[in-house]
Amino acid sequence: MDLIRIIVAILLPPLGVFLQVGFAGAFWLNILLTLLGYIPGIVHAVWIIAKR
Helix, strand or coil: HHHHHHHHHHCCCCHHHHHCCCCCHHHHHHHHHHHCCCHHHHHCCCHHHHCC
């Protein structure tokens, strides 16, 4: 299941984080990072998924 979440996180980083943590603070941080730059959003999403 983590592999699917990582693939989703590469395509749509906030969705990958949402599938992992829901509407927690990490989700909103990831939206902000994705808006500031797509790559930081991907890095954060993969980090969140790999950490848990």
